[in-house]
Amino acid sequence: MTSGADRRVAPPESAVALFGDSLPVANRFADLLAGAGVERGLIGPREVPRLWERHILNCAVVEEIIPTGAKVVDIGSGAGLPGIAVGILRPDLEVTLLEPLLRRTVFLREAVELLELPNVRVVRGRAEEQKELRADVVTARAVAPLGRLAGWALPLLHKGGALLALKGEQAESELEAARADLSKLRASVADVIRVGEGKVDPATTVVRVTVTSEIDRPAPSQSRRAAGGRKKRGRKR
Numbered sequence: 703m704t705s706g707a708d709r710r711v712a713p714p715e716s717a718v719a720l721f722g723d724s725l726p727v728a729n730r731f732a733d734l735l736a737g738a739g740v741e742r743g744l745i746g747p748r749e750v751p752r753l754w755e756r757h758i759l760n761c762a763v764v765e766e767i768i769p770t771g772a773k774v775v776d777i778g779s780g781a782g783l784p785g786i787a788v789g790i791l792r793p794d795l796e797v798t799l800l801e802p803l804l805r806r807t808v809f810l811r812e813a814v815e816l817l818e819l820p821n822v823r824v825v826r827g828r829a830e831e832q833k834e835l836r837a838d839v840v841t842a843r844a845v846a847p848l849g850r851l852a853g854w855a856l857p858l859l860h861k862g863g864a865l866l867a868l869k870g871e872q873a874e875s876e877l878e879a880a881r882a883d884l885s886k887l888r889a890s891v892a893d894v895i896r897v898g899e900g901k902v903d904p905a906t907t908v909v910r911v912t913v914t915s916e917i918d919r920p921a922p923s924q925s926r927r928a929a930g931g932r933k934k935r936g937r938k939r
């Protein structure tokens with residue numbers, strides 16, 4: 703994978719302060735995005751000068767509202783945002799990068815290996831098709847409108863878990879527009895919060911949707927039927 707050394711963008715002071723001892727790894731990630739990320743079309747070349755502020759730092763600060771040791775699923779990770787940025791900063795988290803496109807999962811697997819991130823793994827697939835994945839926190843940036851995203855994310859969450867959707871300045875109006883959809887999905891409370899104040903400018907706007915109910919599990923008789931399709935006829939005794 704090309705390192706992007708020729709397009710290297712020096713980390714700003716804010717990155718030095720935020721990443722601390724992890725700065726060399728974050729720096730390697732920035733180089734990968736500027737190199738292979740641009741060459742393979744995962745990041746636009748015009749993003750390179752603003753890789754740190756607009757992408758890596760903007761995403762990494764979400765860690766502020768992720769509990770210690772949480773299982774995190776990053777839906778539509780793309781080039782690893784926010785999943786890899788958060789995984790670098792928080793080795794206590796178990797991060798799954800969920801991405802359907804092969805080209806992107808190849809990049810993500812190479813990046814995770816090169817950056818030596820044992821707490822980050824890559825799963826290829828669409829969020830709405832996941833049967834086994836469960837999480838304490840789901841993150842997503844620039845993947846889908848809030849109502850649709852919540853429809854994919856909420857079934858993956860444990861009770862008390864939260865979807866953290868990184869949104870721009872339209873976050874409040876997007877949340878209002880999605881309230882009816884949210885109320886149909888699963889009992890939840892939603893708010894808009896700003897994270898990274900004083901660390902990144904502008905601060906990152908997050909719509910947080912916290913689930914307050916257990917995951918609906920089909921009753922055993924229903925699940926047997928669902929698994930087998932038609933109801934099995936027993937031999938008559």
Ligand SMILES: C[S@@+](CC[C@H](N)C(=O)[O-])C[C@H]1O[C@@H](n2cnc3c(N)ncnc32)[C@H](O)[C@@H]1O
Binds near residue numbers: 779781783827843
């Ligand atoms: C615009 S990109 C954003 C990538 C990254 N999150 C970022 O902020 O740079 C949207 C990503 O969502 C992925 N995606 C689209 N539909 C998806 C789905 N149903 N489940 C999971 N990922 C999906 C796409 O393949 C793409 O990588």
